[in-house]
Amino acid sequence: xxxxxxxxxxxxxxxxxxxxxxxxxxxxxxxxxxxxxxxxxxxxxxxxxxxxxxxxxxxxxxxxxxxxxxxxxxxxxxxxxxxxxxxxxxxxxxxxxxxxxxxxxxxxxxxxxxxxxxxxxxxxxxxxxxxxxxxxxxxxxxxxxxxxxxxxxxxxxxxxxxxxxxxxxxxxxxxxxxxxxxxxxxxxxxxxxxxxxxxxxxxxxxxxxxxxxxxxxxxxxxxxxxxxxxxxxxxxxxxxxxxxxxxxxxxxxxxxxxxxxxxxxxxxxxxxxxxxxxxxxxxxxxxxxxxxxxxxxxxxxxxxxxxxxxxxxxxxxxxxxxxxxxx
Numbered sequence: 001x002x003x004x005x006x007x008x009x010x011x012x013x014x015x016x017x018x019x020x021x022x023x024x025x026x027x028x029x030x031x032x033x034x035x036x037x038x039x040x041x042x043x044x045x046x047x048x049x050x051x052x053x054x055x056x057x058x059x060x061x062x063x064x065x066x067x068x069x070x071x072x073x074x075x076x077x078x079x080x081x082x083x084x085x086x087x088x089x090x091x092x093x094x095x096x097x098x099x100x101x102x103x104x105x106x107x108x109x110x111x112x113x114x115x116x117x118x119x120x121x122x123x124x125x126x127x128x129x130x131x132x133x134x135x136x137x138x139x140x141x142x143x144x145x146x147x148x149x150x151x152x153x154x155x156x157x158x159x160x161x162x163x164x165x166x167x168x169x170x171x172x173x174x175x176x177x178x179x180x181x182x183x184x185x186x187x188x189x190x191x192x193x194x195x196x197x198x199x200x201x202x203x204x205x206x207x208x209x210x211x212x213x214x215x216x217x218x219x220x221x222x223x224x225x226x227x228x229x230x231x232x233x234x235x236x237x238x239x240x241x242x243x244x245x246x247x248x249x250x251x252x253x254x255x256x257x258x259x260x261x262x263x264x265x266x267x268x269x270x271x272x273x274x275x276x277x278x279x280x281x282x283x284x285x286x287x288x289x290x291x292x293x294x295x296x297x298x299x300x301x302x303x304x305x306x307x308x309x310x311x312x313x314x315x316x317x318x319x320x321x322x323x324x325x326x327x
Contacts, residue, residue, distance in 0.1 A: 003105030004307050006066050009049035012308035012315070015104075023109040025083035030110050032095060035077040036128035037103040039307075039314040039323045040161065041241065043071045046101070047311065072103030075110070076118055076127035077327075086112050094118040098131035098278045104307060106327060116282045119289040122296070129296035129322035133161035134285045135278060136240060137169050137216075140271035143281075145214045145238045149174025154205065154212045154230070157219030158194065159185035161322045162240055164297040166216055167192045172293050178212070180205050180219070188297070188320055206230055214238060228266055236267040297321025 001022045004015040025031040046066060076096040079089050089095065095115045102108045118127045140162075141147045153170045157163045158179030170177045171193050178196040179189035189197045198205050206226035215227050218240040227237050288294040299319040302310040304327045314323040 001106040002304070003070050005069050006047060006071060007069065009047070009066060012044075012047065012311040014047070015308045015311070017305065020105075022107045025081055025086075025109045027084045028086060028112055029083045030079055030086055030089050030095070030112050030115055031081040031083075032075060032077045032097075032108050032110055032115075033080045034075055034103060034106055034108055034327050035124035036324055036326045037072045037076070038074040038128045038132075038161075038325065039311050040073060040132045041314075042073055042132060044311055044315045046071055068101035070102045070105050072105070073099050073101060074128050074131045075099055075103040075108060076124045076130075080107065082112075083109075088112055089115060094124075094127075096127045096131060096282070098135055098273075098282055104325075106304075114279055116279050116286055119286050121290055121292075125301055125324045125326050126296050126298065128326075129161070129298050129324050130165075130285060130289070131278075131282055132273070133322060134165040134169075134294070134296070135276070135281045136162045136271060136273050137165035138281050138285055139273060139276050140216055140238045140240060141166060141169050141173060141175075141214070143276070144269050144271045145216065145236055147173045147175050147214055151175045151213035152178070152211070153214045153216065154178045154180065155194075155216045155218065156180045156205065156221065156227070157217070157240075158189045158197075159320050160218060160317075161319075163218050164188075164192060164321045165294065166218070167194050168294045169288070170216075172288060175214075178205075178210075185320055192297070211235070216240065224268065228268070231266045234266065236269065239268070239270045298324050300324070301326055 003020050005018045079091050079093040096118045097114045153175040155163050155166045158167050159181040167177050167179050177194045179194040180198045180200050181189050183199050183201055186197045206222050211232045213232055213235050215237050299321050301324045307325050310323050310325050
């Protein structure tokens with residue numbers, strides 16, 4: 001099979017399209033023929049090994065070289081074969097999943113428990129746009145933010161992968177949604193159902209005097225203290241990440257916000273996907289998609305051979321929704 005191998009940290013030019021063996025599914029594993037994947041900040045942070053401070057933390061990046069030779073956490077495809085003890089899937093089934101890595105390849109062997117049946121009303125490309133972004137949005141709003149019907153939610157960074165799902169999911173949860181984005185994305189966010197859209201080039205949402213029950217900070221473009229200023233007395237600031245940096249950011253932004261939040265009246269929390277019930281959350285998202293309540297937004301699709309270009313484009317930070325790669 002063909003796979004993009006990353007042997008050293010650096011730019012998307014470090015990806016090497018390599019011929020390698022097809023993995024054999026072990027007991028409890030399912031061999032998936034990858035039909036589509038997508039690009040997330042999670043992927044290119046691992047590609048660059050940035051922020052560098054994370055390399056010192058066990059279980060995350062490798063110290064001098066990437067921990068994962070094959071990146072890609074979103075996968076959508078077909079079951080090719082199953083290992084012993086697999087009971088829930090059979091060859092030909094359409095599936096998708098949120099993985100740790102490995103989707104930038106033609107085949108991947110996945111533990112059965114991580115797989116979820118692909119929504120019937122989505123193509124492989126659309127399904128590949130869902131896992132990381134939608135799971136993060138649902139986790140942040142429902143589980144961490146505890147959004148209730150009638151509340152007011154502001155999504156800072158509404159036009160990206162997580163943001164476009166968050167605008168829709170917040171409405172499903174019964175909230176009134178305000179989206180913050182750039183000028184060229186205003187119409188998109190309004191079309192997703194946001195009751196109000198703020199162009200950050202024209203107005204600073206932290207200085208408008210409006211109050212929200214929850215601020216979901218995807219962009220990390222404003223200090224946490226400024227975001228807390230627009231919260232109700234018992235509101236919550238939920239962090240996703242922040243603007244990237246070589247050495248510390250977005251870790252510095254997140255950690256300082258959490259530390260300061262200990263002394264604030266409102267709650268400050270981080271939506272951390274790594275330790276959550278990924279298949280459970282993805283199954284919940286599947287139900288919303290099949291009910292027509294949530295749909296993925298795709299900016300561009302690239303063929304597999306152009307994956308480095310897809311990563312480069314997503315890393316620029318201007319995509320509307322997701323960047324997808326098809327095989």
